[in-house]
Amino acid sequence: MFRLEKIIYKGILNIDSMKISANRVTCLTGESGAGKTSLLRLLNRMNxxxxxxxxYQDQLLDNLNPIEHRRKVTMLSQTPFTIPGTIEENLQLGLELTDREQKSKAEFVKALDTVQLQKSLSDDAEILSGGEKQRLALARLLLLKPEVYLLDEPTAALDEETELKVMSRFLAEVKRGKGTVIMITHSKQLADICAEKMIILKKTKEGDY
Structure with missing residues (x-):
């Protein structure tokens, strides 16, 4: 799916060669500053x-429309984004911004159930806790159904027991849709249980991978 060759990025990444396969869960781990987020941003042309x-799928990213590419390869940042309004309005937002068809309330409820967010669609999104906002962002991403899910510490605000429940259900739903997940995590437990491939980035003087 992804192939990187002779990548140098701002002294942070120095990657001779890397391949990331489709329809798998790949976890990126490594110390802070090793370039994990920078790598995700390279994959969807934010960098x-x-x-x-x-x-991407044997096509050079430079030749692809960046907006169309990001609709297929969608990134969820470490800090969840919400707007003032209800949970339903926040779920609709992602669909509207990407010109996708609107979903039914039943589909919204199913997405919330998948990420274990036991809230009403009419609840105020602004008063959710950090962990609840992360789950709301995961539900919004599920509704988009991209080809590739780029996740930057999607469970950072969750305890170990909750993160396993949430991500197990989330990843199962993605796999049912034949999606690919590339996920940054500092959680050894999550990586050990969920990863089908592990990539460890190491911080060196040259920023080598």
Missing amino acids: EPDSGSVF
Whole structure:
């Protein structure tokens, strides 16, 4: 699915060669500053490498429309984004911003259930806790059904027991839709249980992977 060759990015990443397969859960781990978030942002063209090539399904990213690419390869940042309004309005937002068809209330409720967010669609999103906002963001992403889910510490605000429940159900739903997950996590438990492939980024003087 993804192939990276001779990538150099701002002294943070120096990747000779890397492949990430489709329809699998790949976990990125490593110390802070090793370039994990930078790598995710390269994959959906939020960042551009200083040199080297990134391919998606054997197509050079430089040749792809970045907006169309991000609709297929969608990133969830570490800090969940919410707008003032109800949970339903927040779920609708992602669909509206990406020009996707609206979903039914039943589909919204199913997405909330998948991520174990026991809230009403009419509840105020602004008063949710950090962990609840992370789950709301995961539900919103599920509704988009991208080809690739790029997740940056999606369970950072959750305790170990909750993160396993949430991510097990989330990943099962993604796999049912033949999706691919590339996830940054500092949780050894989560990586050990959920990862089908592990990539460890190491911070060195040269920023080598």
